[in-house]
Amino acid sequence: MELIYLILSPIIISLFFLFHGLNLYRRRRLPPGPLGLPILGNLLDLGAKPHESLAKLSQKHGPLMTIRLGGITAVVASTPEAAREILQRNDVACSGRPVPDAVTTLKHPDTAVLWIPPNETWRAIRKALNLYLINQHKLDSLMQVRENVVEGMLEFLRESAGQEKRAVDIGTMAFGVALNQFANTFFSKNMSGYESREIKGFQTAVEIAMEVQGKFNLADIFPVLKTLDPQKVRVRAKATFDWLDDVIQGFVNERLKHREAKLPRFNDMLDSLLDFSEEDDKVDFNLTHIRTLLGDVTVAGTDTIASSTSWVMAELLLHPDMFMRVRKEVGEIVGEDGKVEEAKLLDLPYLDAVIKETMRLHAGSPLLAPHITETQVKIGNYLLPKNTHIFVNAWSMAHDPKYWDNPMVFMPERFLGSKVDYKGQYFEFIPFGSGRRRCPGMPLAHRMLSLIVASFVYHFDWELPYAAEKMDMSDKYGLTLLKATPLVATPIPAASQ
Numbered sequence: 001m002e003l004i005y006l007i008l009s010p011i012i013i014s015l016f017f018l019f020h021g022l023n024l025y026r027r028r029r030l031p032p033g034p035l036g037l038p039i040l041g042n043l044l045d046l047g048a049k050p051h052e053s054l055a056k057l058s059q060k061h062g063p064l065m066t067i068r069l070g071g072i073t074a075v076v077a078s079t080p081e082a083a084r085e086i087l088q089r090n091d092v093a094c095s096g097r098p099v100p101d102a103v104t105t106l107k108h109p110d111t112a113v114l115w116i117p118p119n120e121t122w123r124a125i126r127k128a129l130n131l132y133l134i135n136q137h138k139l140d141s142l143m144q145v146r147e148n149v150v151e152g153m154l155e156f157l158r159e160s161a162g163q164e165k166r167a168v169d170i171g172t173m174a175f176g177v178a179l180n181q182f183a184n185t186f187f188s189k190n191m192s193g194y195e196s197r198e199i200k201g202f203q204t205a206v207e208i209a210m211e212v213q214g215k216f217n218l219a220d221i222f223p224v225l226k227t228l229d230p231q232k233v234r235v236r237a238k239a240t241f242d243w244l245d246d247v248i249q250g251f252v253n254e255r256l257k258h259r260e261a262k263l264p265r266f267n268d269m270l271d272s273l274l275d276f277s278e279e280d281d282k283v284d285f286n287l288t289h290i291r292t293l294l295g296d297v298t299v300a301g302t303d304t305i306a307s308s309t310s311w312v313m314a315e316l317l318l319h320p321d322m323f324m325r326v327r328k329e330v331g332e333i334v335g336e337d338g339k340v341e342e343a344k345l346l347d348l349p350y351l352d353a354v355i356k357e358t359m360r361l362h363a364g365s366p367l368l369a370p371h372i373t374e375t376q377v378k379i380g381n382y383l384l385p386k387n388t389h390i391f392v393n394a395w396s397m398a399h400d401p402k403y404w405d406n407p408m409v410f411m412p413e414r415f416l417g418s419k420v421d422y423k424g425q426y427f428e429f430i431p432f433g434s435g436r437r438r439c440p441g442m443p444l445a446h447r448m449l450s451l452i453v454a455s456f457v458y459h460f461d462w463e464l465p466y467a468a469e470k471m472d473m474s475d476k477y478g479l480t481l482l483k484a485t486p487l488v489a490t491p492i493p494a495a496s497q
C-alpha cells in the first residue's frame with residue numbers, strides 16, 4: 001500500500017500543479033476580478049442588489065471584471081467603453097444567451113426569442129416582429145388602437161373617481177393599457193375591465209415569468225441542484241409558462257377555425273403572422289413560432305411598461321413643478337376635443353426628457369439580459385473563452401459621476417438640448433441595450449410611455465395617501481427594476497377638464 005502511495009504522490013502533486021497552472025493561465029487571460037470562496041466563488045458578493053454590488057466591485061477591479069458564480073465564469077462590463085467593446089465591436093461573438101433552467105420548462109424553448117442564439121429561427125422571429133409590429137409604418141397605423149385603449153382606461157378612472165374617491169395602483173393601470181393594446185393588435189380583442197380578474201391574472205403570470213427568468217437561480221449556478229430545484233423556480237416557471245401558452249393557444253385555435261370557415265379577415269397581427277407562416281420561400285416559421293412569439297412579446301412588453309410608468313409618475317408626484325410643466329406642455333398640443341394624441345406627443349421635449357431621466361435613474365433592466373460568448377473572443381489584452389457569461393451593468397454607467405452631474409438626482413433638464421438618446425449609441429445610457437440583441441420593442445415602448453404618462457398628467461390630479469416626501473422610492477432587483485412599493489394614488493379629474 002505504502003509503495004502505491006509513494007508512486008502515486010508525485011503524480012498527483014504534478015497533476016495538481018499542472019491544473020493549478022492552467023487555471024492561473026486561463027485566469028490571466030480573463031480580466032482581473034475579486035477572489036471568491038471555494039465552490040461558491042463570488043456568489044455571496046452579489047447581495048440583494050447585484051447591479052450595485054457589481055458596480056462597487058468594478059471600482060476596485062476595473063471596467064471589465066471576471067467573477068465566478070459556482071461553476072460559471074462571467075465577465076462584467078461596467079463602463080461605456082467596456083460595454084461598447086462587448087455590444088458593438090464584438091457584437092457577433094457576444095450575442096448568445098445563457099439559457100436559464102427556468103426557460104427549459106417552456107413547451108418550445110427553441111423558439112423563445114429572448115433566449116435562443118442568434119440563429120435562423122431568431123432572425124425569422126425578429127423579422128416577423130419588425131414587419132408586423134414595430135416598423136415606423138406599422139406603429140403609425142396602430143396609433144388609433146393605442147389611443148382607443150388609453151381612452152378606455154381614462155373612462156374607467158373617471159367613473160371610479162365619480163363614484164367615490166378611490167385610489168388605484170398606477171402600475172396596474174399601465175399594465176392593463178399595455179396588455180389591452182397587445183390584445184387588440186394581436187387578436188382584435190379587449191381584455192375585460194381594468195382591475196378585473198382577467199387582467200390581474202395576466203399581471204401575476206407576467207410578473208412571475210419575469211421573476212423566474214431574471215433570478216440568480218442556484219440550479220443554474222450549481223447544475224447538480226437542477227432536480228432538487230431548491231428555490232422552486234422550475235415549478236413556478238412551468239406552471240406560469242403553461243398557463244400563458246394555453247391562453248394564447250386558445251386565441252390561435254379560435255382564429256384557425258375562423259379562417260377555415262372563410263369568415264371575414266380581422267387583418268390584425270395574428271392574421272399577418274398566419275399568412276407569413278404559409279409563405280413557403282423562407283425559413284421555418286410555423287404555429288409554434290407564432291404562439292411563443294405572442295407570449296414572449298406579452299411578457300416582455302407589459303411589465304416593463306407598467307414599471308416604467310410607475311417610476312415616471314412617482315418622480316412627477318415627488319416634483320409637482322415638473323408635473324405642472326409636463327401638463328402645460330401637453331396642454332399646448334391638445335385639440336378642441338380635449339384628446340391627447342400620440343402623434344403630437346413625440347415632439348414634446350420636456351415629456352421626452354422626463355421619460356429619459358426616469359429610465360436613467362431607475363434603469364429598466366439594470367444588467368440588461370445576460371449575454372454569452374458564441375466563440376472565443378479577444379477584448380484588448382484579454383481572451384474570453386467560448387461560453388463566458390457576460391453582464392453589462394447598464395445601471396452603473398447610468399449612475400457614474402464621470403458621465404452625469406449629480407447622478408443620484410432626478411434632473412430631466414440634463415436631457416434638454418442634449419443629443420443623448422436611448423437608441424444604443426450612447427453607452428452611458430442603454431436602458432434598451434445595444435447591438436443585435438437590443439430591445440426590438442423600444443420604439444413602441446417610447447410611444448406607449450409618452451401616451452400613458454401624458455394622459456395621466458393632463459387629465460388628472462393625483463392624491464397620495466401620505467406626504468409626497470414620505471414616498472418609498474426604493475427598488476427591487478429583477479430582470480426589470482421594480483418599485484419596491486407599488487405606487488397607489490387617487491385620481492381627481494383636473495379642474496381645467
Ligand code: HEM
Nearest residue numbers: 114300301304308364365368369431432433437439441445
Ligand atoms: C420600458 C420598456 C422596455 C424596456 C426597458 C426594455 C428593455 C429591454 C432590454 C434591456 C432587453 C435586453 C437587451 C440586451 O440583452 O442587450 C430587452 C429585450 C427584449 N425586449 Fe424589451 N424592453 C421594453 C419594452 C419592450 C416591448 C414593448 C417589447 C415588445 C415588442 C419588448 C420586447 C423585447 C424582446 C422580444 C427582447 C428580446 C430581444 C432578443 O434577445 O433578441 N420590450 N428589452
